[in-house]
Amino acid sequence: MEPIERKFMLQVPSSTANLALIREFVGSTAQQAGFDSSEIAKLELAVDEACANVIEHAYGNDTTKEVIVRATLDEDSLKIDVEDTGHGFDPKSVDQEELEQLISKRKTGGLGMRLMKTLMDEVHYEIEPGKKNALHMMKKLNKK
Amino acid sequence: MPNLFSVETDSADDFAVIRLEGAVDAHTAPQFEEAVQNVIDAGQNKIIVDCAKMSYISSAGLGVFMGFIEEVRDEGGDIKICGLSDKVKQPFEILGFESLYDFCPDVGSAKKQFDEPVKGEM
Numbered sequence: 001m002e003p004i005e006r007k008f009m010l011q012v013p014s015s016t017a018n019l020a021l022i023r024e025f026v027g028s029t030a031q032q033a034g035f036d037s038s039e040i041a042k043l044e045l046a047v048d049e050a051c052a053n054v055i056e057h058a059y060g061n062d063t064t065k066e067v068i069v070r071a072t073l074d075e076d077s078l079k080i081d082v083e084d085t086g087h088g089f090d091p092k093s094v095d096q097e098e099l100e101q102l103i104s105k106r107k108t109g110g111l112g113m114r115l116m117k118t119l120m121d122e123v124h125y126e127i128e129p130g131k132k133n134a135l136h137m138m139k140k141l142n143k144k
Numbered sequence: 145m146p147n148l149f150s151v152e153t154d155s156a157d158d159f160a161v162i163r164l165e166g167a168v169d170a171h172t173a174p175q176f177e178e179a180v181q182n183v184i185d186a187g188q189n190k191i192i193v194d195c196a197k198m199s200y201i202s203s204a205g206l207g208v209f210m211g212f213i214e215e216v217r218d219e220g221g222d223i224k225i226c227g228l229s230d231k232v233k234q235p236f237e238i239l240g241f242e243s244l245y246d247f248c249p250d251v252g253s254a255k256k257q258f259d260e261p262v263k264g265e266m
Contacts, residue, residue, distance in 0.1 A: 016171035023167075023200075041231060048202050052170040099240045103210050111203035111239060118238045 006032075006073045014055045014065040014084075022051050022069055026080065029071045033078045033141055042119040043078065043139055049112035050082040050135050058086030058133060075141075077121075082135045088127035151179045159258070160188040161251055165197040168205030177208045180223075184212065189221025192254040196227030201235060209245065222246070222262050224254040 010025040012018040023044040030040045051067050059065040068083040097110070116123050122138040149166035160183040168176055183191055193209070195201075213223055226248040228236065236242065246263050248254035 016169065019169045019171055019202075020167060023169075037231075041234070044200075045202060045235060048169060052202065052204060056170060099210070099244060103213060103244070111206060115203055115235055115238055 004075065008071040008073070010069045011066055012069075013063050014059045014061070014067050015063045016052065016055055016061075018067070019048050019051060019055075022067075023048050025069060026071070029073065030078055033073045035078070035139075035141065039139070039142075043080070046116045046119040046123075046137060046139075047080055047082065049116050050080075050137065053112055054082060054084040054086065054133075054135075058084045058088070060086075077138050077140045080137045080139075082137075084133050085131065086133065088125075088129040088133040149175065151175050153179050153183060155183065155186065155188060157255075159190045159192055159255055160186075161192045161194055163194040163197065165199075167200035168198060168208075169200065169202045170204040173202075173204035173208055176205060177211070180208060180212050184216065189216045189219040190258055191216060191221065191223045192248075192251055193223060193225050194227050194251055195225060195232065196229075196250070198227075198232055201232055203235070203239075206235060206239060206241070209241070213244070217262055222258065224248055224257055226250055226254040 008025070008029050010022065012021060026044050026047045027040050030043045035043065047069065051069065054067050055061060065084070065086065070081040070083070072079040116137065120137045121140050122136070124136050126134045126136070149168065149172040152163045154161045154163070162179050162183065164176060166172070180191065209223060209225070216223055224246045225236070227250060228247060244263060246254070246257050248257055
């Protein structure tokens, strides 16, 4: 039997006002996939962090730009791709310092990245600055 | 999908209680930040953030707790976090907030916690 794959897409203006809508989209898709409420909360947070980074950093809060969230659902996992055409960045440049060090340096950058990496099973970037950047994330579905 | 968020401040007694309701994300965190700044500007440094009605928090909201903690502690005060449900506690735990901040079940216990030494060494 052919594996079943379902695809969903949300395209919204690049505004933090749309983060609630993005979380709703991810939550509904994850629920359809069969994730439990705790896993759904993790997915919503990871994708929110990815999209907030795009809106604020890749697009510099330019609301004429658009953020695209693609979700691909198969029997074993949910894959989420967040796409933008803004300034890409080198994920390796993000500090992975401890909380205490970040506080004393008055820095809060990199927290979103740390959350994403903890919450998802896979996270990786494809960067083509000004053309297309994509953040690919995957979470496995733990079957009961 | 509207983000129903509100922040209220109650500055009675020796404490300022900031009550968060709804989702604290990159869109709403600036309102939370403004509330904390207003409390500090008014000379208050014993701050309790009541999260009992908070449904969600992302790193933008967590960054607000981080941005003020040193300043408040330098003045002899603290920021206590109370009322966190299991649902919203996870990002605090992932980033290690428990080693630096006091988590209290409710506002009453948070007030008592101010009599104890401040958590973490900054």
